Amino acid sequence: MIGYTCKYTPIELLYALGETTELLNHEVTDFEYAEKWTHPNLCCHAKAFLLHSSELNELVLINCCDSIRRAYDVLLAQKSHRFLFLFDLPHIDDGCGQENVKKELVRLTQRYIEYHPVSFDRQRFLKACRASSVSSFDYASDAFFEAPSEATSKLKELDSAATFIAIVGARVSQELLSTIKEKVPYPVIDATCGGNRHLGLLPPNAENISFDELMDWYAKELLHFIPCMRMANIEPRRALWENENLCGIIYNTVKFCDYYSFDYSRVKKEASLPILKIESDFTPQTEGQLSTRLEAFLENIQARQKKPQKPKKQQLRHSDLFGGIDSGSTTTKMVVIDRNRKILASSLVSTGAQTQKSAQKALQETCRQLDIEPVDLASIVSTGYGRNNIAFATDSKTEITCHAKGAFFLDPTIRTIVDIGGQDSKIIRIDNQGSVVNFVMNDKCAAGTGRFLEMMARALELDIDNMVRTGLAWKSDLTISSMCTVFAESEVVSLIADNRSIADIVHGLNKSIASRITSMISRAGGQAPYMMTGGVARNTGVVRELEIKLGERLIISEIPELCGALGAALSALELMEG
């Protein structure tokens, strides 16, 4: 069994040499092993690969990027693989490039035969090449080579599907791919640089031509794959987002892989489809955040296809009251409106350890204010992290949709919503109808979230309210340059040791958060007027710095933390109105 990690690996040739192959793109729980040998800032796929590579004795790698080249150097130094080959793939796909690929194919064949005396089996090679030419997408595998008819029918079914979703960008782990396939009600294809292999038709005389001529053809075909970002000519990548049956793109980037952020900017500019960007690091994803993003993405696709989603359960109750509940990581908020969209009651409780319990508490509090029973509410829509765990909700919507709806209702002139929550930050761009056009969320890093402020307040031995007040009295303009929360905390500790005033430090932190958020706004293509929602909107220091950085005033409603719940309540009303 030969392990590999790049789509340019000549797996049909290895199959012809009697070998089976395995794509090594599984997640790991930690990077302890890889970081012992390399560095924490190496691409997370390469680090995960280093651990999995020890499961096999034979590997064929492509010099596809700096990180994989260094992973190869480590494996070479370890001397623990019986067969280790680095295929020197050119960056250019012209005649000289093809000649170089052919030389590498011949060199690989010779090296392998020296290691394991076998001969090149032409029939196996042709069989594998035929299997790899049946579909434009998904990587070929030994199973496909062995049962080409089954593979063909499966892939043809996919190719002829009415609509499908493509995962584009950097390698997606098998685990993440499976999760996405489970959660998305469309066929999903892997068009990342781990999949997306397609050979053309074999030459008519393939049975009879010499090995050299066969390798000429094979080299040309390998170089004609839809290119990955390391290749010089990336124009053919357009085929990935110009397919007319494609209804949405999930764009995957991998932490510390720099290739695909450039491609993403281009895809975002050129493709007129809903795009969801995710950043993975080859460790298990945070289930909640991934679900939120996928659901918002699907809502966007469905809105474009004008196929409104049916409510999960229709429970017609009282005809005039509609509830929205936003179960966030720090607080749970509830809003009740009437048919005229007037807010009648609201509540805000701490979420604590049990989502369901705090949701019940918020519901009871709101009902108490109106002197009604929960059953008097015609419908309730839940949103926020805990939205799927609220049993009494009629339906659920993501916080992206709900914040957009709530903010647009409060002020229809706004075009961008800046929501800084306890655990994540979101920038949502909407059009003049209030529909979501684009959104960006922070990734696993806490920088730019309410949590960041909480951690810094703890380092300064202040509570949040005190922190806000103290920061307004700054005198010396101080910059916290570190973008990472952990670095920033140590920078704060150093500044305290340098006797810098707490007010100046808080002001520096506010600037740092504003810088982070401004960068997200740019990525989302944010446009004025801006509305800020979420609890941090009450932090005057952060608001002021953000306004300076944007050069625009931020609209802040009287109920910034209730915006998501309000949007959910409006969704509950729409649900009943059909």
Add this chain to the structure above:
Amino acid sequence: MNSIVHRFGRAVSSQVPQNPQLSRNILAAGYTLSGWKDAYFGGKGLKGVYAHMNAAISRNMSHSFRDSSRSAMVNIFFPCEILYAMDIAPVFPEALSVYIVNSDCGEVFAESAEAIGISESLCSYHKIMIGTARTGVLPKPLLIANTTLACDANQLSFRYLAEEYGSPHFIVDVPHTVNKESVHYVASQLKNFTVLLEDLLHSSMSESKLRYTVDRANRTIKAYREYLNIRARTSLPISMTGELFSLVATHVFLGTPESEQYAIAIKELAQKASPDRRKKRILWLHTLPNWQDSIRVLLENNERTEILASDMTYDTLIDMDPEKPYESMAERLVYNINNGGAQRRIDAAIAYAKKLHADGVIVFGQWGCKQTMGMSQLAKMALEEEGFPTLVLDGDGCDPRNVADGQMATRVNAFLEQLEASR
């Protein structure tokens, strides 16, 4: 950084969003002034040698901002002898970003690059260069050219810049395999590059001028190699900025009179210098964070330690044959120690650590450089096995936002204490 530089940086940064042309003019004027000052009032000795090189680079920078119609944006490894033979000036990220950060205005450009979604983990030298282009501060060059040697960022940044500017883009594909066939492959591409340049300029390459330029490059390489040989037995108070000058002289400026004068002058200074047994001798791998005062205080101009060389200055000091200019330039790319696997670079580090009588080695993990960070632990293991204590120091040569300054200084200081304890 002094208050004048700080004010200069603020003046540049504040104009970037609304008036990039004014920022460009301020930068061009600042570099012209700095170049003029150092050309005429540079001082003597090592200070004077550095001043002359700073004057040359400042002129280059000023030219990049003022008149870009005869400039080419290239990466640090690109063989610029071809450009000089056609009277084209190079613009390159390492100098551009270092000068920008030392003018205290790097942040606005780094943030501009990140605003379009470019990965935060991209090499900061490239990120700042992208920012200068995106903001409209750096004008459109005649063309963009890069090699694929060593660094993935080249492929990404230069392609992006070519699209952003709408400039012609040429890529020299350098195979990972180090052999004669690769040299021929690269040489043929360099010849094609000359054809492209001829088409763009509507003039022919003067083969004699190219040979002359390569001959000068060869003399520069010889002088610098001799300097390193002498350096093995002498002490010289070289600075981090000085090592960056040496990097420019042995790469992008190779083939210019300024580069040759620099190599000869620094060799002559080394000849006059005497050994200083008190100082701990440090071999440095990769670029140097010359903006960082806390590290400069520890490694420059003191009685405790001295930097011997950065491995980027000796990565390809091989003879060139003026009669075979393209093959010679191709050899310098293919046989560069950064090509063909980490072990070649590690072997070179061991050889130079022995030759220069180093007491210790610092491997600088430049933010975003997967090549250097990826080999850092292998280098540490190999160098320590040979008896050279090694510190892997993470940092950033041009973006303070990625640096934990106090922690870095503590680590360097502790490393020096470790070396001193082994006296």
